[in-house]
Amino acid sequence: MILAGLSFAQLLAVFGGAAAFATALYILKLRRRTVAVPFSKLWERILRDKEATSLFSKLKRLLSLLLQLALLALLVGALGDPRAAASIIKGRSLVVIIDASASMQATDVPPSRLGAAKEEVKRVVRGLGGSDRMLIAQMDAVTTALGPMSGDTSEIERALDHVKATDARADFPRALRFATDALRGLENPEIVIVSDGRLGEAVDATGPVHLGDVKLTFVPIGRGKRNVGITQFSVRRYPLDKTHYEVMLEVTNTGPEQEDVELTLFGDGTLVDLTKLRLKAGERLPRFYPNLSGASRTLEAKIRPLEGSVDELPADDRAFALLPERRRAKVLVVTPGNTYLEAALLLDEYLEVTLSSPLEYASKYATGNVRFDAMIFDGATPAELPRADAIFLDPRGPGSPVKVDTEIKQPGFDRIDRKHPIVRWTALDNVNISRGHKLTPEPGDKVVGSSDGGGPILVTGARGGHKFVAMGFDVRDSDLPLRVAWPLLLLNSINWFTDEDSHYISSFRTGEVWRVPVLSSSGQAKLKPPEGAEMLVPVHEGRAVYMGARAGFYELTGDESATPEAPSKDGAQVKTAFAANLLDADESNIEPVKELVVDGQKASELGGFHVGVRREIWIYLLLAAILLTAVEWITYHRRVTV
Amino acid sequence: MGLLDAVFRRGASPAKRASDDDLFDDEFQRKLDYLALVSKRVFAGRMRAERRTKKSGSGVEFADHRDYQPGDDFRYLDWNVYQRFDRLLLRLYEEEEDLAIYLILDASSSMGFGDGAKLRYAKRVCAALAYVGLANLDRVSIVTTTDRVLERMPATRGKARIFKVFRFLREVEPEGHTSLEDALKTFVAQHKRRGLAVLVSDLYDPAGFERGINVLRYNKFDPFVVHVVDEAERKPKLSGDVLLYDCETGDEREVTITAKVLERFEKAYEEYVTEIDRFCARKQVPHIRADVNIPFDELILRVFRRGGFLR
Numbered sequence: 001m002i003l004a005g006l007s008f009a010q011l012l013a014v015f016g017g018a019a020a021f022a023t024a025l026y027i028l029k030l031r032r033r034t035v036a037v038p039f040s041k042l043w044e045r046i047l048r049d050k051e052a053t054s055l056f057s058k059l060k061r062l063l064s065l066l067l068q069l070a071l072l073a074l075l076v077g078a079l080g081d082p083r084a085a086a087s088i089i090k091g092r093s094l095v096v097i098i099d100a101s102a103s104m105q106a107t108d109v110p111p112s113r114l115g116a117a118k119e120e121v122k123r124v125v126r127g128l129g130g131s132d133r134m135l136i137a138q139m140d141a142v143t144t145a146l147g148p149m150s151g152d153t154s155e156i157e158r159a160l161d162h163v164k165a166t167d168a169r170a171d172f173p174r175a176l177r178f179a180t181d182a183l184r185g186l187e188n189p190e191i192v193i194v195s196d197g198r199l200g201e202a203v204d205a206t207g208p209v210h211l212g213d214v215k216l217t218f219v220p221i222g223r224g225k226r227n228v229g230i231t232q233f234s235v236r237r238y239p240l241d242k243t244h245y246e247v248m249l250e251v252t253n254t255g256p257e258q259e260d261v262e263l264t265l266f267g268d269g270t271l272v273d274l275t276k277l278r279l280k281a282g283e284r285l286p287r288f289y290p291n292l293s294g295a296s297r298t299l300e301a302k303i304r305p306l307e308g309s310v311d312e313l314p315a316d317d318r319a320f321a322l323l324p325e326r327r328r329a330k331v332l333v334v335t336p337g338n339t340y341l342e343a344a345l346l347l348d349e350y351l352e353v354t355l356s357s358p359l360e361y362a363s364k365y366a367t368g369n370v371r372f373d374a375m376i377f378d379g380a381t382p383a384e385l386p387r388a389d390a391i392f393l394d395p396r397g398p399g400s401p402v403k404v405d406t407e408i409k410q411p412g413f414d415r416i417d418r419k420h421p422i423v424r425w426t427a428l429d430n431v432n433i434s435r436g437h438k439l440t441p442e443p444g445d446k447v448v449g450s451s452d453g454g455g456p457i458l459v460t461g462a463r464g465g466h467k468f469v470a471m472g473f474d475v476r477d478s479d480l481p482l483r484v485a486w487p488l489l490l491l492n493s494i495n496w497f498t499d500e501d502s503h504y505i506s507s508f509r510t511g512e513v514w515r516v517p518v519l520s521s522s523g524q525a526k527l528k529p530p531e532g533a534e535m536l537v538p539v540h541e542g543r544a545v546y547m548g549a550r551a552g553f554y555e556l557t558g559d560e561s562a563t564p565e566a567p568s569k570d571g572a573q574v575k576t577a578f579a580a581n582l583l584d585a586d587e588s589n590i591e592p593v594k595e596l597v598v599d600g601q602k603a604s605e606l607g608g609f610h611v612g613v614r615r616e617i618w619i620y621l622l623l624a625a626i627l628l629t630a631v632e633w634i635t636y637h638r639r640v641t642v
Numbered sequence: 643m644g645l646l647d648a649v650f651r652r653g654a655s656p657a658k659r660a661s662d663d664d665l666f667d668d669e670f671q672r673k674l675d676y677l678a679l680v681s682k683r684v685f686a687g688r689m690r691a692e693r694r695t696k697k698s699g700s701g702v703e704f705a706d707h708r709d710y711q712p713g714d715d716f717r718y719l720d721w722n723v724y725q726r727f728d729r730l731l732l733r734l735y736e737e738e739e740d741l742a743i744y745l746i747l748d749a750s751s752s753m754g755f756g757d758g759a760k761l762r763y764a765k766r767v768c769a770a771l772a773y774v775g776l777a778n779l780d781r782v783s784i785v786t787t788t789d790r791v792l793e794r795m796p797a798t799r800g801k802a803r804i805f806k807v808f809r810f811l812r813e814v815e816p817e818g819h820t821s822l823e824d825a826l827k828t829f830v831a832q833h834k835r836r837g838l839a840v841l842v843s844d845l846y847d848p849a850g851f852e853r854g855i856n857v858l859r860y861n862k863f864d865p866f867v868v869h870v871v872d873e874a875e876r877k878p879k880l881s882g883d884v885l886l887y888d889c890e891t892g893d894e895r896e897v898t899i900t901a902k903v904l905e906r907f908e909k910a911y912e913e914y915v916t917e918i919d920r921f922c923a924r925k926q927v928p929h930i931r932a933d934v935n936i937p938f939d940e941l942i943l944r945v946f947r948r949g950g951f952l953r
Contacts, residue, residue, distance in 0.1 A: 032885040032896055037844035038755040038875055040888035042914060043895060046906040 004079030005618070015076040019069055026065050057570035067632050076626040078618040083130045091131025093149065093186035095179040096121055098163050099195030099221075100140045101170035102315040102510075102582050106196070106590045108224025114165045117194040117221045124192065124219075124606065125156050130437075130616045135182060136160050139175040139195070140549055141168040141511030149182070166549035167315050167580075168511030169587045172199035176209040176598065185212055190215040193603060196222040197593025198586070211599045218603030222592035226255035228279060228303060229316025229588035232286070233581055235299050235323055235506040242350060245323055247289040249301050253279035254589040260306040265289065268298050276306065284585070291536075297323050298553060298579075299506075316588045320553055320579035321506040328352050330371070331497050332388075334361045335378035340481035341393070347487050350496065374497045376490075379474055389467040389497035391490070394437070394474040401461065401468045402445065405438035406453030411473065417448045421467060422460065422492040433480070436473030460496075469493045507579040510551055515543040516578055518558040526557040548580050664763060666769055666808045673939045674770055674804070678777040707731040742783065742797060742837025743775040744863070746829065748813065749786040751890045752846040753870070754816025760870045763934040764842045765811045769866055770942045771840055772807045776800055783833070784810055787825035788818030791832065819890035820847045820852020830861040839863040842932075844870050845918055848891065852921055859925060867922055867929040868945070869915075876911045880904070 006014070098121060104114040121136070124348060128134060128151070135149040136159040147159030176191070183189035191214055193199075202209040232250030238245075253259050258280050265273040272292065279285055299321040302405040305311035330352045345353050354366060354372070358380035358626060364370075368387040375390040397403055413428040428449060438455040441447055445461030448469075456473040480486045507600045508514045520539040527544065528534045530552025537546045537556075556576050556642055582588075596603040710719060710730035720733045745768045753761040768784060775782040778800060783797040784807065795810040822843065829839075839858045845851040845867075858865040880899040887894045897903065915931070922929030932941050 032883045034885045034887060035880055036755070036889045037878070037886050038752040038889055039848075040886060040891065040893045040895060041846075042907065042910050043850055043886055043897065045910045045913075046903065047895060047897060479793070 001082050003080040003082050006079050008080070011076050011080045014079065015072060018072045018076065022068050022072055023065065026068065050065070064632065064635070067628055071625050071628045071632070073619045074628065078621040078625070080618070082617045082621075089360050091133065091151075092188040092190055093128060093183055094132060094134040094190050094192055095137060095149075095182050096124065096134060096194060097137050097139045097143070097175050097179055098160075098193045099170050099193070100138045100163055100197070101195075101198075102165075102167045102584070102587045103169075103196055103198055103590045104221070104312060105165045105315040106222060106224060106227070106313045107459050108222055108590070112165070113161065113196055113222045117219070118160055118163060120194055120212075120219050120221065121160055121192075123155065125153050125160070128153060133186075136163070137175065137178065137182075138163050139170050139172070140166040141171055141547060142549075143171065143175040143178040145178075145182070147619050149186075150567065154165050159584065163215055165315075166510070167551040167582045168549040169582075169584050170195070171204075171511075173202050173204035173310050176202050176211070177204075180209070180211060180214055188215075189213070190217060192217045192219060192606065193596060194219040194221060195596075196220070196590065197596055198589065198591070199593075199596070200586070202598045209599060211601055216596070216598055216601055216603040218596040219606050220592055220594050220596075222310045222590065224310075225591040226257060226259065226310040227313040227316070227588055227590045228253045228255070228259050228305065228311050229313060229585075230301055230303060230319040230581075230590055231284065231316070231583055231585040233301055233319035233321055233507065233620065235321040237323060237326075242326055242348070244293045246292050247292060247299060247321070247421045248286065248303075249289075249319065250284055250286045251277060251279060251303060252284045252585050252588060253281060254585065254591075255310070256281050256591075257310075259309040259311070261303045261309060261311065262306055263287070264302045264304070266298075266300045266302070267292070267294060269300075272299075278305075297325065298577075299323065308532070311589050313588065315551070316582050316584075318551065319507070319581045319583065320551060322553065322577055322579045323506065326350055329373040329494055330354070331494060332356060332361075332365060332370075332372040332375045333378065334358055334365075334375065334380050334382070336380065338378050338476070340486065341376065341378055341490075344481070344487035344490050348491055348494075366378070374494045378439055384544075385463050385466070387464070390469075391493050392468060392470040394472065395439075395470055396437075400470065402442065402459050402470050403440040404472065405440050405455070408436050408438050408451060408457070408472075410434060411436045411451035411454045412578075413449040413458070414452040415447075415450045419421055420446065420448045420460065421496045422489060423448055423458075424488075424492055425486045426492070427483070428480075428485055428489075429479050429488060431478055431483065433473050433478040435477055439470055439472040449518075467497055469496075507581045507583075508548065509584070510549050510580050510582050511547070511584075513545060513547045515540075516556055516576070517542060518544045518556050518576060520544070521560040522559070528555040528557075530554065551581050553577055553579050598641045643781065650741075654764060663811065665765055670766065670769070671804075674773040677770055677939060677942050678774055704845070707732045708734060725772065733840055741775075741780045742833075742835050743771070743780050744829075744833060744837055744839045745772055745784045746826070746839055746841045746843075747784065747786045747811075748788075748820065748822075748841070748843030748870075749792055749814050749816055750788045750818055750820040751816050752820060752844055755889055756872070756874065757889075758816065759874075759934045760844055760872050761814070761816050763932065763938060764868075764870050765814065766938040767842055767870075767941060768805070768840075769807055769811055770938060771945070773801065773804050774942070776803055776807075781837070782807070785829055786814050787822070789821030789824050790818075791825055791828045794816075794832070821849055822847045822851060822858055826854045826857040830857060831862065836862045837864065838866060840866045840868060842870060844866045844872075846890070851918060855921070855925070855927060859927070865927050866945075867918075867927055868941075869918055869934050870932045870934065871915065871927065872934045876908055877904070878907070 016393050098117050100114060104112070104117065106113045109116045131151065133149050133151045135157050136146045138144045138146055146162045147155060150156055153571065181189045182387060183191070193216070197220055198618040229252055230249055231252040232248065235245055235247045237245045247265065251261065251263060258278065260276065260278050263275045263277050264271065273289060277285060301319045303317050311317060312590055328350050331345065332354045333341060333345065336354050336357060342355070345351055361382065366382060366384065372388045375386050375388050376393065377390060377395065378393045381392065381395045383399050383403060385399065392400060410423050411433050413431055416423055416428055439457060439459045441456055441459045441461065445459050447456040449458030450456040459470045461468060475481050475486065518539055519542070523539055524536045525535050525539050525544045527537045527546060529548065530550050537544045539558070548554065554577065556578065559573065707720065707723070708731065710732050714732050718733045720731050723729060723731045747764055747768050749761065753764060772782045772784060779799055781797040781799050784795040786792040793810070793814070795807065798806060841855065847854060855865055855867065883898050885894055886897055919929065930945055
């Protein structure tokens, strides 16, 4: 037996002082108030019986004092926190990893798998030995330690209360690496995984996780299998008609039985479509909603099991998407006259086109007083670079963003950077060009198209904080204006300038690192998640970086006019929104796994935790003190010890 | 310790005691006149200036017969009875004499317990009875006792001597412990002339009140007991753990006072009072319970009604 609290000498001093105090109080208590009576013989009559037991009364008083001293001894003993030496030696170091992935929201066990997991862990905590130490960690897309490694059960239970469900999938290898790191160098290390077991292989980019001598214990949670979830959900505007959009979604039945569900699609909270679906076991059912129109910005899909069907995971029954906001782009076209160019720009009704001659530009717009989202210089290169994003068609002269080199005869788009957004959905391979000029890009510029014999003929880049697209030939010297690629190339370029990209992501996946475009001069932006308080997130290269674990609509607030060169001074803010979804068929499959194998080691069952039996002796000392107090109270009030 | 106890425990009592200066004020004396008047009118017939003793003697009033014993005076033989019943009976006559009234006031510490209400009340009762006796031309004597005879006021007669009575009673202070037997033995030894002995006491005698009364009975006094009681002593206001001590004997006793204990004490008190009632009834001793809360003149009238004091 050893003392983990106060030392024996300290306990002795405390007990001595307290006992002396109690005895003094006791003596004071025994000194009774004296009261005169006229005839004590009358009192003798009623006290005759008591007198016969006066010796016993004295003994009882002594017993009362002894009871109080015993009480003190117990309390002082509890201060010492005595523990069995054996329990110190056998103390375990435990890292309990609680799976908080989306599948743990399944309601096949009440109240949910996560709730059941927390209850299981609570039982484990109550069965902790006096020398056991435990750390609680939440496992989802990341692994989060919710408290220090501690033997204090109340502290552990407080940490347990902070475990919250997420809409992300669990990163099992990361959690294991965290646990093995936390247990390094500790005695009797043990990892307890509390999960439904759908964790995948314990392998990451660096290879399989090795547990070493760490014991692995698995507490399986859950028993249900039946679930239908939305596993894909995407929306996009049509490139050439941005007033219309199409929606694609996929509903998957991951359960072993046929299920009937009702699929509902909402646009800005208004019902757009309602369908009843029948899905066979394991079936993936894609659905398309083409040519939808309207002012819808937010889209939400919901499924609901019909009568007789079961859907045990609510986390994948909703999916969210956001259409890119449409706004009118002001475009200045500086041209001596080009029907093909003007006709192509008429295709997008959201473009506000201003035509100008080169002379008018020099006198009216070159100063930058009038702001445009994009400028197109058709064969007329300005003397200075414009203060706006610009397309240069057949640039010449010193005002060109790139150096215009030698003339090329019959160039072609022999090499195309097809990943570049300005050439998306275009077919430029067989465009016939009679002549053009080689463009010499500067470092940092990107060659999007080049001719094998001549060199770059389509270059993009940025000058003075403004993007540009330079094309090294006059379109009228080619058959490009006769192709669909011509207007697409123009509109893609303008979209690239205005960030109204057809490559827009309608929703992010939970559990992944999101990079959301945002303007910010301070290097951070405010993010308001679907639940909880607003937070600041870092902005790197014009994109807010955040790993989200909740599905729903997010709101991001940045500086409206901020650019790297001209940060916003007036503090004007602009809000953008985006959506996040689980959309993970593996996570939607909720069938629990009963066995867990890591590093060739099969996880053992939970053992060694005897619920209700604590090894801290001080608790029992305290209980005994309370019991003695109760005895003293009862005997006093029943006049046994007085 | 004992000395300190004596100072702390007993010192406070007299300070609280009301002054005896106004004990026999004008109002009291008017009530005495009233009582004397009432005693003559209402109880007329039993009131005579001259009283008869129970002993037979040479008076003129026939009292009784008794069998002839050798040596008796032949002159008192009732020859008519002898003729009719053939028995020799002697005619007895009541002897006439003035009555001696002894007012025996218990002046022990228990009578002065608390605010001394019992002693003050007893003094007033004694004064009233003395006045009535003096007014009836009886020989009134007052004796204060504890475990012995403390003070004596010699026998006196006539209403005018009431102020002597007042002076005597004013001087009485509670002290000592009660032993009626010892005190009354001294009393009867000192008073050869028998008469009415009015014992005014709370009868808190550890040796037993019976012994004291019996001393009077056995010595041919006519005892009359005025039992002074205080209702506050029946229901003492006590609670919790206390150390009780007897104000006379100093005996101590630790008690935890609960409602149950108080209930039992009240019962014991009742039993004690009932014992006194029964004893007096059994021994045909005129007895009256004098509650200090009853006006003293009302009590005196009760005494008259009870009989034994006025004949």
